[in-house]
Amino acid sequence: MPNSQKSSSNALKKKTIDSQSFQMFFVLIGMCVIMTILYPPFIRMANLINVIRQISITAIIGMGVTMCIITTGIDLSSGSVVALAGVVAASFGKGDYPLILPIILALIAGAACGFINGSLSAYGKIPPFIATLGMMSIARGAALIYSDGRPITGLSDAFNFIGGGYILGIPMPVIIMIIVGIIMYVLLNHTKFGKYVYAIGGNQRAAVASGINVKKYLVIIYTLASVLAALAGIILAARLNAGQPTAGVSYELDAIASSVIGGTSLTGGIGTIPGVIIGALIIGVLTNGLVLLGVSPYIQTILKGVIIIAAVLIDALRRNRG
Amino acid sequence: MEQEYLLEMTGISKRFPGVQALDSVGLKVRKGTVHALVGENGAGKSTLMNILIGLLKPDCGTIKFDGEIVDFNSVSDALSAGIAMVHQELNPVPYMTVAENIFLGKEICYKNGLVNDKAMQEETSRLLEQLGVFIDPASKMLELSTAYMQIVEIAKAISYNAKLIIMDEPTSAITEDEVEQLFKIIRLLRERGVSVIYITHKMDEIFTIADDVTIFRDGHFIDSFPISEATEENIIRLMVGRELTQLFPKENIPTDEVVLEIKGFADSKFKNVSFKLHKGEILGLAGLIGAGRTEVIESLFGLRPRDAGEIYIKGQKVEINSPVDAINCGIGLLTEDRKLSGLFLPLSVEDNITVVNIDAYIKTGLLSHKRMSEDCERMVKLLNIKTPSLSQIVSNLSGGNQQKVIIARWLLPDSDILIMDEPTRGIDVGAKAEIHKLMSDLAKQGKAIIMISSELPEILGMSDRIVVMHEGVVTGELTRDEATQENVMKLATGSK
Ligand SMILES: Nc1ncnc2c1ncn2[C@@H]1O[C@H](COP(=O)(O)OP(=O)(O)OP(=O)(O)O)[C@@H](O)[C@H]1O
Ligand SMILES: [Mg+2]
Numbered sequence: 001m002p003n004s005q006k007s008s009s010n011a012l013k014k015k016t017i018d019s020q021s022f023q024m025f026f027v028l029i030g031m032c033v034i035m036t037i038l039y040p041p042f043i044r045m046a047n048l049i050n051v052i053r054q055i056s057i058t059a060i061i062g063m064g065v066t067m068c069i070i071t072t073g074i075d076l077s078s079g080s081v082v083a084l085a086g087v088v089a090a091s092f093g094k095g096d097y098p099l100i101l102p103i104i105l106a107l108i109a110g111a112a113c114g115f116i117n118g119s120l121s122a123y124g125k126i127p128p129f130i131a132t133l134g135m136m137s138i139a140r141g142a143a144l145i146y147s148d149g150r151p152i153t154g155l156s157d158a159f160n161f162i163g164g165g166y167i168l169g170i171p172m173p174v175i176i177m178i179i180v181g182i183i184m185y186v187l188l189n190h191t192k193f194g195k196y197v198y199a200i201g202g203n204q205r206a207a208v209a210s211g212i213n214v215k216k217y218l219v220i221i222y223t224l225a226s227v228l229a230a231l232a233g234i235i236l237a238a239r240l241n242a243g244q245p246t247a248g249v250s251y252e253l254d255a256i257a258s259s260v261i262g263g264t265s266l267t268g269g270i271g272t273i274p275g276v277i278i279g280a281l282i283i284g285v286l287t288n289g290l291v292l293l294g295v296s297p298y299i300q301t302i303l304k305g306v307i308i309i310a311a312v313l314i315d316a317l318r319r320n321r322g
Numbered sequence: 323m324e325q326e327y328l329l330e331m332t333g334i335s336k337r338f339p340g341v342q343a344l345d346s347v348g349l350k351v352r353k354g355t356v357h358a359l360v361g362e363n364g365a366g367k368s369t370l371m372n373i374l375i376g377l378l379k380p381d382c383g384t385i386k387f388d389g390e391i392v393d394f395n396s397v398s399d400a401l402s403a404g405i406a407m408v409h410q411e412l413n414p415v416p417y418m419t420v421a422e423n424i425f426l427g428k429e430i431c432y433k434n435g436l437v438n439d440k441a442m443q444e445e446t447s448r449l450l451e452q453l454g455v456f457i458d459p460a461s462k463m464l465e466l467s468t469a470y471m472q473i474v475e476i477a478k479a480i481s482y483n484a485k486l487i488i489m490d491e492p493t494s495a496i497t498e499d500e501v502e503q504l505f506k507i508i509r510l511l512r513e514r515g516v517s518v519i520y521i522t523h524k525m526d527e528i529f530t531i532a533d534d535v536t537i538f539r540d541g542h543f544i545d546s547f548p549i550s551e552a553t554e555e556n557i558i559r560l561m562v563g564r565e566l567t568q569l570f571p572k573e574n575i576p577t578d579e580v581v582l583e584i585k586g587f588a589d590s591k592f593k594n595v596s597f598k599l600h601k602g603e604i605l606g607l608a609g610l611i612g613a614g615r616t617e618v619i620e621s622l623f624g625l626r627p628r629d630a631g632e633i634y635i636k637g638q639k640v641e642i643n644s645p646v647d648a649i650n651c652g653i654g655l656l657t658e659d660r661k662l663s664g665l666f667l668p669l670s671v672e673d674n675i676t677v678v679n680i681d682a683y684i685k686t687g688l689l690s691h692k693r694m695s696e697d698c699e700r701m702v703k704l705l706n707i708k709t710p711s712l713s714q715i716v717s718n719l720s721g722g723n724q725q726k727v728i729i730a731r732w733l734l735p736d737s738d739i740l741i742m743d744e745p746t747r748g749i750d751v752g753a754k755a756e757i758h759k760l761m762s763d764l765a766k767q768g769k770a771i772i773m774i775s776s777e778l779p780e781i782l783g784m785s786d787r788i789v790v791m792h793e794g795v796v797t798g799e800l801t802r803d804e805a806t807q808e809n810v811m812k813l814a815t816g817s818k
Contacts, residue, residue, distance in 0.1 A: 190688045192680045199677050202666030209625060209663045210677045210731070211649035269668035 021263045021275035024311065028282050035289040042292055049171065055284035056177035057082075060232045061255040062262075062276040063184045064225030069259055070201040071221060072268035073121060073128035077113060078229035078255055080139035082248030085110050085233030087147040090243025095156030102159065103234055110230020111223050113139050118222030122215035128222070136252070143245040152243035163238030173235050177277075180228065185273040197221060201268035257304075258283060261311040282307065327386075328353040328486060328517045329374075334383030336369055338718065340710030343369045346383070347543040349536055351486070354515045356508060358528045358549070361538035361561055362750040363722025364708035367521050368410055370538075371488050375400040375407050388485065398427070404485035408478075408492045410521070410721045410748065411661055412471045416464035421446040423463055424478045449477040454503035468495045468659045469611035469776070476504060480511070487511065488519045491721070493527065494747045495658075497610050497776045505531050523722070523750050524777070525554050537561055562752040574786065574802070577601045580637070581770045582653075582739050584622060587631035591617040592794035595631070599739065604761060604771045606785030608778070609814050614794040615774045616658050619741050623648045623655040635739075649678065654737035656728055658744050658774070664728045665716055672698045672712040674727050679734040701730035704760075706753060721748045729757065740764065741772045746780065758784060778807055792816040 035042040061078045068075045089106035093099070113135055120131035165172045188194035196217050199207045207214050232251070237243045260266070261282055262275030286307060290300045329351040336344040344366045351357045359367050372378040374385060376394030385392050387403060394400040397407075415423055421442040422429075430441045446459035455473050463471065472495045479487050493501045508518055508531055520532060528535060529549065536546040537560045544560050579601040587595040592614035599605050607615045621628040624644040633640050635651050642648045648655070657663040666674050675698050676683065683689045683697075698712050705726040709719055716727055725748050732740060745761075746754045761771055761784065775781050781788060788800045790813035798813040 186688070190691070192684060192689065195673060195677065195680055195689070198669055198673065199666050202669045202673075203663075205663040206657075206666055207677075209623075209645055209655065209657050211645045212677075213644070213646050265668070267668075269666065 021272055021278055023314065024262060024275065024278050024282065027311075028278055028285065031282065031285050031289070035285065035292075039289070039292050042289060047288070047292075049169075049174070051281070051284045051288045052174050052177075053171040054288070055258075055280040056171075056173040057232045057236055058251065058254045058258055058283070059177050059277050059280040060180050060235070061229050061251055062258040062280055063180065063273055064228035065252065065255045066259040066262075066264050066271045066273070066276045067184075067188070067197055067221050068128065068225050069256070069264045069266060070197055070268060070271040071218065072201050072204070072266070073218070073222075074132060074256070075114075075117065075222065075225045075229075076129065076132040076252050077117060077135035077139055077226065078232075079248040079251035079253075080136045080143065081110050081113050081226050081229040082233035082236060082251055083143040083245050084113065084139045084146070085230035086237035086240075086247050087143050087152055087243035087245050089159075089234045090152035090155055090237045091146070093155045093159035093237070093243075095158070099156075099158050106234050107227050107230050110226040110228075110233070114223035114226025114229075115219060117226065118219035121222065122218035132222075140245075147243060147245040149245060151245070153241065155238070155241055155243075160238050160241050163235050163240070173239070176231070176235060180231070181273055181277060188273060193217070193220070198269055201270075203269075254280075254283065257308045261308060263315065265315075279311075282311075326353050327351060328388060329519075330386040331370070331374065332384055332386075334370060334373060334385075335381045336366075336373060336378065337381055340714070342541050344373075344380070345541045347538065347541070349519075349543075350546070351517050351519060352534065353517055354512055355533040356512060356518045356520055356531050358532035358535040359519055359521045359538070360523070360528065360535060360557060361544075362540075362752060363726070363748075364540075364720040365538040365561075366541045367538060368490055368720060371407060371490055371519065371521070374488070375405055401482060401484070405488065406479040406482040406484035406486075407488040408475050408490060410490040410494075412468070412475055412659075414463040414466075414471050414474070417462060419443075419460050419462055420450075420457055420466070420474055421459040423474060424449065424459075424481055426478075428482075445481075446477070449481055450474075452480075452503075452507060453477055453500070454506075455500065467611060467616065468662075469497070469500070472496055473500060480507065484516070486517045486519065488521075490521045491523070491748055492520075493522065493524065495611075495744065495776060498778060499610060501527070523748065523754070525557065525751065528557070529554070539563060558751055561750070577603070581635065583634040584618075585632045585634070587618055587621060587628055589617065589621060589626070589628040592791075595791070595794075595796055597789050597796065597799070599770045599772060600786075601768055601770055602765050603786045604765050604773055604784050606781040606788040607772060607774045607791065608781050608788050608810050609791035611776070612793070613791040613814065615791055616743055617794075618791075619655065619743060619772065619774065620657075623653060623741065625655075649735070649737070652738035653741065654678070654732040654735060654739070655741045656732045656743060656745055658747075660724055660728055660747075665724055667715075667717040669716060670713045671702075671707070671709050671716050671719070671727055674716045675701055675730045675734065678731055682735070697734060698730075701733065704733075705730055706756065722750055722753065725749055726753065733760070737769070739770050739772070741774075743774045744776060745773060746775070746777075778810060781810070782807065790814050 041047065065075045065078060085106040088109045089102040092102035092105055117132050117135050120126045121128040162172055167175060188197060196212050199212060200214055200217060204214060236247055258279035259271065259276045262279030264271030264275060283304060286303060287300060327350050331349045333346050334344055335346050347370065361367055373380045376396050376399050392403060424446050425442045430438045432438050443459040450457050453473055453476065457470055476492055511518060522528060532549050534548050535552055535557060537544040537557065539561060577600050580598050581601050582599040585596045595618050609615050617626065620626045622633065624642045624647050633642055640651055642651060672694060676694050683694050695712055707726045708723050716724060729745060746757055749757065765771060773784060782805055786802055788805050788810060789796055790798045790810055792814055793816065797816060800809065
């Protein structure tokens, strides 16, 4: 008896693979193969690690933004939060205080921005697009005021290690991205919070009727998104050995692009963490490849745009096919 | 050729991942007749209709319409050939007016190209008047109740002057009065030579309006014959493939223990509504559309603020300001409109079923997927939900199976008080009997249920007590023994 029961339950459980990120995974592999053919040194370990290091900041921001997009929202403020967190961290990262202090303070600064974003969207009923657009300007301004418009330099070695160090040959940003990725994956797939994120995006009215405190969760979601952007800001400051108030411009757009290429749907309810990482890698491989091939940066920009549109187009066509 | 067919579909097959929705089925509709298409949930009725109007591509098969082989690539192709459809799921544009919705895609314009709102609204009034309802053509769709939205969709389909009108469960949300009006119009259309394909789960409707009936089961064609040769038992047996027993099996389990009492509920849509609910009782809320029943229970559940009114649970006064509060008080609400406020369309069957009960699966902060899928499998079996897997996206299920998913969602948390607004909307006869039995069992276990239904037989069959509302006021209360079709209708229409 237990046997027959098991087989029927297996039939019910048979997972349909998340096909968009699956498709994009093959696109990514395909791009790597083509690059290797065109320019064999591309596939060297050093270069690959370099690519992953370059995309780690985008991917970390992208994971937060993905959460917002799943709920049919958006976060445009992340690039500015990167800068604000960077200068806050840098000002306490000169070695006078224990390393944990600049990190905590920068994350708190980010959390504050996200808390305002979320509260304005959830309780103030301002569309997230507008609320975070405002915050984009406010956080940038705050970073400029805080740093007097100048980069904050003279950071301690310990601090710089966050952005430039290696453990077992793996760059710190990559390690942080992997840890954040695992945490976010577990959070979205194996906790109540994650289920609620998808439910809110799937149908906000049904979420309310199902007893989900949608407003509270939106505040948490936007706060978490900005905390991740702040974390990216700390890494960037450590990498640049300086807190730059002008850093991170248009990072939010790269993050949104990664998310969308990775299969996150702007209509809500759909999106995954592996998807964002694959999306970020696709952009990273493209940029890296074109640089190696010596393609003009202007053309690179155009190709990046083409990739974003193509990814969404493929997805839309797939969905509409009856 | 002894008979003139307007539509002949032959050998139509359609496969979705994991499901053979249609397996070489056929459908022949005579000119100027009403053709009922029946079958259990997931039998493939809507799929066949979506193929007919060019929304889906069949894997194989031919369609002959009005003497010609056709192959529509889009709904507008089908419309211009003369086929219009009332969809099972309502698709209103919420922020546009009733008139704009009806004339979407065929707006009446002035010579200079600007839209003539006045003409469209007048035409809309005329159409709606034919259907015997009065809805302001200038009101926004989102202000309408589900029932009115459904009527607007019907009016829209009629407005095309089509040769064939498909109605996929057009009466799932409306009450007998409006159904009568709809039938009048269908008869009128039939006299004009228009054919109607009529999909329904309501047997009495088939015998009232249809000339022929075709039966599907599990994607197969089973039989087709004139209604004069059919009996209700015969059709049901062909549909479900077995005999069905009693339809309304509610047992009498009266208790005096009051579990819920509402006092003096008042709002713009209702006045001074009070009633009590006892343990082990099924309380029916009857009334015509617009009587305010849905509004009252939405207010009770914390979904809509009210001006006045108190709630007592087991004699204790409670404050319910949001569904979170209501659920904490042990109340569950199955909402009336599954698409608008029920389903999470892009999410899986499992996520849709477990969302309310999610706290029960948390183990040291993480969710136990094993227990989640065990519960879901139990529900899928209990309610006979047709789905290839638990990870199937719920928007891919048939309408009736989607409804079952929502019922499953509210059965899981084991609420003491369950409010069900049109629980069996769009559910086939077999499953309906199952759900009624389940409600009866729940009552026997000591739960209390409030049920709203637009079907009087369902109200009469299932309720221990019936509260009748008319235009936002409670006009009477009847026990099971007192209640008859006539005296419920009398109270519902407000006539003394
Ligand atoms: N887009 C889709 N993707 C996958 N499966 C689908 C899709 N649409 C329908 N199906 C499946 O095809 C079968 C037939 O569905 P259909 O909607 O035609 O049933 P129906 O007879 O209209 O049922 P109901 O009475 O519940 O409305 C069902 O098993 C359903 O799950
Ligand atoms: Mg259907």
